[in-house]
Amino acid sequence: MAHAPASITKLFGTRLPIIQAGMVWVSGGKLAAAASNAGALGLIGAGSMKPDLLKHHIEKAKSLTSKTSVPFGINIPLLYSAAEEQIKVALDAGVRIFFTSAGSPKKLTPFLKSHGCTVVHVTSTPDLAKKCEDAGCDAVVAEGFEAGGHNGRDEITTLVLIPQVVDAVKIPVIAAGGIGDGRAIAACMALGAAGVQIGTRFAATVESSAHANFKQAITEAKPDSTFLMMKQLVPVRLLKNQFFDEIRAMEERGASKEEINAHLGKGRAKAGMLDGDLANGELEIGQICSAVRDVPTCAELVTRLEKEYAAAVNHLQPKL
């Protein structure tokens, strides 16, 4: 069912129903704190962090947000081997907002709820959204095909997914995938979402940990600059580059899963997104990158999103 944005701002204690997505190599404590300080909910992307590094980023976010006690959370892909240890570290450090993904919502939701946490699971289908609700999640992120990074196998787009998830569950739905400006926020709210999760647009902010080369590549991207790849492994949306071309050539000649996995190797995402190797790195980014043309601060970005949202809603006529 459709919920008002207040269901999201109340759930997280934020000023706005906007979540800055947890992104590997991009959203550390600095970005999460900046997004939270701007009125959104900042998320530390724990997927690329060993427990000690996660602890460091949590402490950084705490120090950067302490004056105003604004909330932040962490995103943990449950399939990562360190997931349970990451959760322990985060709980010990006082984190009480968890976004989980890439795994069953049944796995850790009851445990986190028993520790007084707010738990949100990421889903790419209405059926999984229902399972999240049954597992006790407080909300779901429904993420469409246009989203960056790892992606669902059914290729359901945000426009198609959101209304069906809204109709499938009673908990609030947070829309994700393809949201780069206030017009898209208004669109998702019209579909019945109570809030939005934004990744790519936050990846190209001053406070993002993305390498300057990667930020520049985002601002120069074209509508056809990303593609969903490596469907034999886990589908992932990437910015096209030399590495992308190599994988595509392998896929076209019918390379096996093992060959592709071997060429992928280890550390590709870090090399591209954090270290700025635009040729050999794996550059996870959403399709909306082609609408990202600058690198503002989080505060500037959030102010802009608010203005664009209000203008988009104001432009709508009450009747068709």
Place this chain on the structure above:
Amino acid sequence: MAHAPASITKLFGTRLPIIQAGMVWVSGGKLAAAASNAGALGLIGAGSMKPDLLKHHIEKAKSLTSKTSVPFGINIPLLYSAAEEQIKVALDAGVRIFFTSAGSPKKLTPFLKSHGCTVVHVTSTPDLAKKCEDAGCDAVVAEGFEAGGHNGRDEITTLVLIPQVVDAVKIPVIAAGGIGDGRAIAACMALGAAGVQIGTRFAATVESSAHANFKQAITEAKPDSTFLMMKQLVPVRLLKNQFFDEIRAMEERGASKEEINAHLGKGRAKAGMLDGDLANGELEIGQICSAVRDVPTCAELVTRLEKEYAAAVNHLQPKL
């Protein structure tokens, strides 16, 4: 730039900024007339018709709409060999609204404009939208990855595509792909579209020419029931069935373009969509089919869309 819905209703002389998409084997004169009589712009899908049959459907639509003089148009894929003859037949029969697709907008737009026609071209990228504008089109349909039937190669979703097309051109933008209810219409308007083109939802109406078996299959579809296939030929979104599985198996074993084309053969779409062979037919349909649960009349559907749109806009808060 964003235009008001009035730019669309004025352009076509309709009550509503809704276009019923021209669909092969589904949208004949009966559906176009019913959609137009309900206040939308009905389109006859000429792609599956020889010129004589097109003439028959135009006369049928004229006879079914004559009492109220409501407008209707035709959709012509320019790559079809009979396209120019179809246009001649339509012009002779008095049609003055043309939606063209699958070809260059430069090809026939000046000719049609010189005959006093309103011309709209279908595009799946902002760049092609600009070319449509330059060619003299009155509006563009911007159609996303979730749309049924033939599809762009860049897999840009409606949510990502619409704002970028709106920013790229000065003519009105009609959003298409993934629009099944009034919430999605409101969403597309929030993105800056002046109107919407709806296919799949109109395919499952009483007046659609789709076979009853196909209509029933649409109402039973699940979110993962469609997929974009045959990318070696022209990408096409199909409902999964035995034929789909056969093509997928061929693609997975690396079959050549020629092999796939041979298995596709002739008449697959007619067999499935018009004659109701759900096993061996090619069933072109949009991803939003999983939200289509009934077969209303066009009048019932349009009334519902209007109510849903108003409720969705009413639900939006003016500020984030």
